[in-house]
Amino acid sequence: MPMNKQELSQKDFSKVLSFSLFEGLSHSLIKELLSQSRVLTLNHREAIYQCGDKTDSFCLVLDGAFKLVRPTAKGDDVIMYFATAGDAIGALLMNKPVAEYPISAKAMGPSSAISIPKATYELYWSKNAEIQKKLNSQLYNRMTVLQDDKALAKAPLNQKIATLLLNLLDRSPVKDELLIYVPLTRQEIADSLGVTVESVIRTMSEWSQRGIIQTHDKKIEIVKFNELVNIIKD
Amino acid sequence: MPMNKQELSQKDFSKVLSFSLFEGLSHSLIKELLSQSRVLTLNHREAIYQCGDKTDSFCLVLDGAFKLVRPTAKGDDVIMYFATAGDAIGALLMNKPVAEYPISAKAMGPSSAISIPKATYELYWSKNAEIQKKLNSQLYNRMTVLQDDKALAKAPLNQKIATLLLNLLDRSPVKDELLIYVPLTRQEIADSLGVTVESVIRTMSEWSQRGIIQTHDKKIEIVKFNELVNIIKD
DNA sequence: CGTAGCCTTGAAGGTGATCAATGTTTGTGG
DNA sequence: CCACAAACATTGATCACCTTCAAGGCTACG
Numbered sequence: 001m002p003m004n005k006q007e008l009s010q011k012d013f014s015k016v017l018s019f020s021l022f023e024g025l026s027h028s029l030i031k032e033l034l035s036q037s038r039v040l041t042l043n044h045r046e047a048i049y050q051c052g053d054k055t056d057s058f059c060l061v062l063d064g065a066f067k068l069v070r071p072t073a074k075g076d077d078v079i080m081y082f083a084t085a086g087d088a089i090g091a092l093l094m095n096k097p098v099a100e101y102p103i104s105a106k107a108m109g110p111s112s113a114i115s116i117p118k119a120t121y122e123l124y125w126s127k128n129a130e131i132q133k134k135l136n137s138q139l140y141n142r143m144t145v146l147q148d149d150k151a152l153a154k155a156p157l158n159q160k161i162a163t164l165l166l167n168l169l170d171r172s173p174v175k176d177e178l179l180i181y182v183p184l185t186r187q188e189i190a191d192s193l194g195v196t197v198e199s200v201i202r203t204m205s206e207w208s209q210r211g212i213i214q215t216h217d218k219k220i221e222i223v224k225f226n227e228l229v230n231i232i233k234d
Numbered sequence: 235m236p237m238n239k240q241e242l243s244q245k246d247f248s249k250v251l252s253f254s255l256f257e258g259l260s261h262s263l264i265k266e267l268l269s270q271s272r273v274l275t276l277n278h279r280e281a282i283y284q285c286g287d288k289t290d291s292f293c294l295v296l297d298g299a300f301k302l303v304r305p306t307a308k309g310d311d312v313i314m315y316f317a318t319a320g321d322a323i324g325a326l327l328m329n330k331p332v333a334e335y336p337i338s339a340k341a342m343g344p345s346s347a348i349s350i351p352k353a354t355y356e357l358y359w360s361k362n363a364e365i366q367k368k369l370n371s372q373l374y375n376r377m378t379v380l381q382d383d384k385a386l387a388k389a390p391l392n393q394k395i396a397t398l399l400l401n402l403l404d405r406s407p408v409k410d411e412l413l414i415y416v417p418l419t420r421q422e423i424a425d426s427l428g429v430t431v432e433s434v435i436r437t438m439s440e441w442s443q444r445g446i447i448q449t450h451d452k453k454i455e456i457v458k459f460n461e462l463v464n465i466i467k468d
Numbered sequence: 469c470g471t472a473g474c475c476t477t478g479a480a481g482g483t484g485a486t487c488a489a490t491g492t493t494t495g496t497g498g
Numbered sequence: 499c500c501a502c503a504a505a506c507a508t509t510g511a512t513c514a515c516c517t518t519c520a521a522g523g524c525t526a527c528g
Contacts, residue, residue: 015494062406068442070381072385072388076388079475080384081399089420093264093374095367095370095374096371097372103380109380126367127363127478128363128365129363135370136326136366136370137326137329137330139373140326146377146380147304147314147380149384150314150380150428151304152426153429154306154310154429154485156515156516157515157516184475194387195516196386196516196517198476198477199517201476202476202477205476205477227270233307234308281525390483419505421507428482429485430485430486431506432485433485435508436508439507439508439509
């Protein structure tokens with residue numbers, strides 16, 4: 001695993017300050033929460049955690065994106081969540097005395113994350129109600145995503161895809177562009193929705209032809225926002 | 235809404251002590267956490283919370299079961315979770331300054347729950363890292379259920395149903411019987427899996443004929459446990 | 469230049485949805 | 499206690515949507 005480990009730079013730290021996870025917390029507390037942590041830099045498709053890894057650390061996404069993936073019995077992958085800047089990966093597992101990662105976390109394009117040892121969690125995160133509450137909120141949001149997903153179970157494929165794209169667009173850091181900044185393959189969209197690549201391609205090809213979306217270098221641009229909204233509304 | 239409100243009895247309190255949410259906490263702390271709370275007794279199909287209700291309280295399930303339901307645009311319901319004894323309902327919403335319930339919680343058979351005012355949450359739950367961690371664990375478990383669900387997206391219907399039944403069986407308080415103690419209609423199974431009633435019935439009727447399951451008074455008994463396991467394994 | 473990863477297209481087939489009708493059980497009020 | 503309604507279960511026929519399988523093309527990169 002050729003990922004690069006670095007101390008936390010000043011620049012990294014100022015980025016961290018903007019995370020909603022640390023909103024309203026004092027700088028000194030944040031420094032404690034990040035003690036002994038390291039910045040990991042990963043290339044496309046490299047994994048921070050593999051399914052089955054011991055949970056002796058957790059991560060905060062600093063830059064780029066990671067897909068949280070669970071392999072199924074049949075060999076195909078299911079993507080549980082796209083983690084982007086500010087998202088915690090595996091933080092909840094720290095409460096368990098000993099455990100293994102139930103998912104793999106793989107970089108989508110060049111990405112970086114802060115790795116925080118379990119010892120730091122036990123020392124500073126575990127005892128602090130404020131940060132536990134923040135973790136709660138983040139978890140709640142992620143749960144909402146899963147629930148929204150479930151609510152779409154009976155919806156036709158085009159509605160599922162449209163919803164996914166608009167949700168990801170919503171989480172983009174750049175608000176004035178209709179560009180999904182996470183590099184997404186059709187396969188990943190399929191794995192996230194629990195459908196086949198071919199079906200995704202058939203739907204999205206049609207959208208491309210109708211000028212609703214455009215793909216450049218794995219980044220999807222929503223050209224006709226309203227068309228997608230209409231598809232969702234049915 | 236004819237639900238009955240009562241003070242917390244001694245018997246209720248001792249039941250609460252067995253909840254994993256309060257495991258290892260002192261009696262005095264638990265009393266604080268439950269201050270100003272009331273026991274609600276509900277009949278079949280009565281709701282503790284309706285979608286859109288103000289979040290000025292949350293609940294702990296004391297007895298029976300509740301389905302957490304979200305209505306979809308098309309009019310059909312989606313069941314997000316079956317909450318049983320010890321499960322918190324809406325606890326995470328207490329962190330938000332002001333919000334509305336995104337789901338309805340409806341009793342499945344005669345059930346009871348402890349209603350805890352938001353003020354109590356803010357006074358005793360919010361500041362306490364220990365109970366926040368417990369909430370985290372519970373939330374993590376519920377998230378795991380949703381993820382397991384998602385992993386089954388591509389599985390055939392019979393595997394989905396079998397998995398649901400075995401999961402519910404697993405949560406039964408009585409361990410030596412193969413009886414699902416939550417009264418379940420076929421419609422509810424369908425709503426939980428995001429499929430149609432007819433499909434559920436066709437599958438389960440076949441199982442009944444083959445003697446794999448039996449239904450008495452809305453309670454499902456797993457007669458041939460191994461058969462269901464085989465179906466899941468495919 | 470060859471491989472790896474991703475995208476595309478077509479044809480065939482199956483699973484579960486839809487629609488419609490009917491039976492069964494439970495509960496309620498006169 | 500009966501009549502009626504409401505909730506739940508069942509069955510059949512038809513059909514759409516998505517999967518599956520198979521083949522081939524494109525682009526990046528060592």
